Structure formats: structure tokens, C-alpha cells
Amino acid sequence: MTDLQKEFLRLHVICGKKYAAIATKLDVPKPILTRWYEELRPERERIARIRNVWTTKKFTPVFEDFYNWHExxxxxxHYCGITEAEIAKLLESGRLYTKRIPTRGRKLEYDRKEPEERYDNMDNIVLCCYWCNNAKTDTFTHDEFLEVGKAIKAVWRQRMGK
Known part of the structure; x- marks a missing residue:
């Protein structure tokens, strides 16, 4: 993807600008923008999934702010250190199983370090795995669960053979 295409996506999909304004700003004819729109479908869909989370959780008033933070x-x-790639490897190898996997577990989730605060305080939001998010609930403080996360990390490392 070129820098111009990235800027097109930012302006159109993230900021909601119209083709006419984008064509003028980027000095690119509208037919080219239309072609890019189709060619960049996978990236548009990825951004749409991020927008869906932003809309559902009411993170920030401006999507571009949330998107930049997310990226x-x-x-x-945040708690145990497992990555989505490591989760995928454990799932593929059969060393990780949950019946919830069709809906949760493959991707990292958002957790509020202090659960009583709203989602619009971005300093309070971290990425975490399904297992840490599920176990932390609103019972443990952030600092308490950092300690619990160390034990979960040890289990993941053992399962990954590290």
C-alpha cells in the first residue's frame, strides 16, 4: 500500500471525508479513489472492526484518536504477556482449548485497569487476553492482577515449550 493510499484510507474511512475533498487534497482523480476503495477492501474491513469496538465501548469522542491509540x-x-500469534500457535497445536473460542479468545480484548472508570479514559485501558480479562473481572485491582498475570505467563510459557 502506498503512502497516498494510506492517506486516502485515513481521510475517507477513518475521518469520513468525501471523495471530492480527498481528490482535491491528494490531487488524485475520483476514479482512482474508487479503484483504491475496492482494492483496499481488507484494510477497510480491518478498520471497520476497530470502529465497531470504538462505537460499542464509547472510547473517545473522535474515532481517529481511538484508532491512532489502538494502532x-x-x-x-498487559498482564501475562501472551501475543495473538502465540494464542494462535497454542490453538493450532491443541495445547489451548475453550468452548468460547468461536466468539472470544483468538484476539486480545480491552480491559479497564480500574473497572469503575469509564472506557473514555484511555490511560485506564489495556489490551489483555481473554483468560486474564475473564479472571480479573472487577474483583482484582490492576496491581493485584499484574501478580496473577505472572502465574498465567508461566503456564503459557510451559505450554509453548519455552
Whole structure:
């Protein structure tokens, strides 16, 4: 994907700008923008999934702010450190199983470090795995669950043969 195409996606899909404004700003004819729109479908769908989470959780007033925050996150569980790639390997090898896997577990989730705070405080939000998110609930403090996460990390490392 070129820098111009990235800027097109940012302007159109993330910021909601119309083709006419984008064509002028990028100095690209509208037919090219239409072609890019189709060619970049997988990336548009990825952004749409992020927008869906933003809409559901009411993270920030401006989607672009949330999107930029989301893209800057390290893709591992804040508590136990497992990555989505490691989760996929454990699932594929049969060393990880949950009956919830069709709906939860393959991707990292959002957790509020302090559960009484709303989702719009981005300093309070971290990525975590389904297992840590499910176990933490609103019972443990952030600091308490960092300790629990160390034990969960040891289990994942053992299952991965590390």
C-alpha cells in the first residue's frame, strides 16, 4: 500500500471525508479513489472492526484518536504477556482449548485497569487476553492482577515449550 493510499484510507474511512475533498487534497482523480476503495477492501474491513469496538465501548469522542491509540498498542496481554500469534500457535497445536473460542479468545480484548472508570479514559485501558480479562473481572485491582498475570505467563510459557 502506498503512502497516498494510506492517506486516502485515513481521510475517507477513518475521518469520513468525501471523495471530492480527498481528490482535491491528494490531487488524485475520483476514479482512482474508487479503484483504491475496492482494492483496499481488507484494510477497510480491518478498520471497520476497530470502529465497531470504538462505537460499542464509547472510547473517545473522535474515532481517529481511538484508532491512532489502538494502532500504537503493543499486541500482547498487559498482564501475562501472551501475543495473538502465540494464542494462535497454542490453538493450532491443541495445547489451548475453550468452548468460547468461536466468539472470544483468538484476539486480545480491552480491559479497564480500574473497572469503575469509564472506557473514555484511555490511560485506564489495556489490551489483555481473554483468560486474564475473564479472571480479573472487577474483583482484582490492576496491581493485584499484574501478580496473577505472572502465574498465567508461566503456564503459557510451559505450554509453548519455552
Amino acid at each position: 500504537a498498542l503493543e499486541r500482547k496481554c
